[in-house]
Amino acid sequence: MTGQTFGYIRVSTLDQNTVRQLDGEHLDRVFMDRASGKDQNRPQLEAMIDFARDGDTVLVHSMDRLARNLDDLRAIVRRLTEKKVQVRFVKENLTFTGDETAMATFLLSVMGAFAEFERALIRERQREGITLAKKAGVYKGRGKALNAGQAADLVRRAATGEAKAALAREFGVSRQTVYQYLQPEPQ
Template identity: 65%
Template sequence: MTEVTQVTKTHRGKDIGYVRVSSAEQNEARQLEGLGLDRTFTDKLSGKDMNRPQLSAALEYLRDGDTLFVHSMDRLARNLDDLRKIVLGLTERGVHVSFVKEGLLFTGEDSPMSNLLLSVMGAFAEFERSLIRERQREGIAAAKKAGVYKGRRPKLNEAMVIDLKRRAANGEKRAMLAREFKISRETLYTYLEKPTLTA
């Protein structure tokens, strides 16, 4: 499938970054810090599926000779099938894919070893996420059994939601509101669409 080498910057095309963070509070700048990229696409939402606007934009933007830099495999995809599909699709188009944390560069040159590495490392990342989810479920079940699990409490009270809606309606930038109220952009939109109890 692809040849794997140590991560190095290429000069045939552009160096493009893709960053995914799960909320507005996370610092996306640290993921690809110091690489001097030509352009970076950033999604601030869950990576549970492929429905990510900036990932789609990055995949469409990339051209033959470009290199896509991603902090780690789990930032690009949350399961092995999606990971292989993206990497294979890009390398077949002449785009190199660099995973900074793992120190791997996929170039599109045939190599059984690179195919094995992509599959094994992607499978380990997927397995690790499954273990984390299982531990979370077990912890919640134990807390419920002990009578101490209260569930996730709303981040904002009714008065705060009213204030948030008023300010958004007045044209304040939603990204700034999300930071001020310490909520993600997804949560902010949920609050804006939710009816309030009082006017």
């Protein structure tokens, strides 16, 4: 008896197209995250790993869709193959079963290292772009979460003892943002 075939799709932004990743593949179920591949903290990735059973196959468009970090890539593939789940990368035409040859292990490492390198280049270019935009006076950073009236109201209400979590929910900000507004202004 063969197991089920699952697709794992990951995109970093809401406007990225997910269709091309596993188009034309027969899948019993798809798990999709809209999150960065920089770490393993992805709800659908965890759900897929928990759901997968002996004999199942996980299809991923390419290694960089599963992880952008070599250690994470190895760890995810290992977690799945230890459960006797095959992991197949469509673009690279590689399948991992847990019974890897030295060449398969080498290819996973090299291809994973390229994905990690690519992410580092993206971050480097982003930092360079921000630096240039700041010099040109174009980049102002992220705007304030609250206007002056909202900020004053938040500070006043927090001073009366209202719960910070409740204030965060009401103002539509994180608790960390609430605490930042409660910090005294630097002199």
